[in-house]
Amino acid sequence: MALSILATRAAFEPLRSLAFGAVAAGYTAVGTPLLNPCRILTIVNTCNVAVILSLDGVTDHIIVPAGTAKVYDENANRSESIQGFFIAQNTQFSVRREAAAPASGNVYIEVQFGLALQP
Numbered sequence: 001m002a003l004s005i006l007a008t009r010a011a012f013e014p015l016r017s018l019a020f021g022a023v024a025a026g027y028t029a030v031g032t033p034l035l036n037p038c039r040i041l042t043i044v045n046t047c048n049v050a051v052i053l054s055l056d057g058v059t060d061h062i063i064v065p066a067g068t069a070k071v072y073d074e075n076a077n078r079s080e081s082i083q084g085f086f087i088a089q090n091t092q093f094s095v096r097r098e099a100a101a102p103a104s105g106n107v108y109i110e111v112q113f114g115l116a117l118q119p
Contacts, residue, residue, distance in 0.1 A: 095107050
């Protein structure tokens with residue numbers, strides 16, 4: 001195994017969340033922008049309605065049905081010659097409701113990134 005692969009460990013950014021009462025018809029930011037490039041993104045929707053996630057606060061990108069979660073492993077196909085995909089640092093996640101206002105639940109965003117270890 002190459003040193004570059006051994007010299008990176010998994011790390012998590014603080015959990016981002018948005019309570020059901022803040023999930024509106026228009027986009028609402030969920031937490032702060034990414035501090036690091038995201039390798040693995042998990043979106044958990046415990047609301048009783050579907051929500052739509054945007055990576056730019058304008059465009060509909062991902063729908064998450066009520067009571068479900070989605071995981072995106074952007075770095076799954078990484079190799080020594082292909083560094084894999086990442087969601088860019090400073091990306092701000094936003095959500096909106098698909099239709100009716102939610103009456104319960106939260107939206108959670110979990111972000112995993114690679115932390116380079118010092119030699």
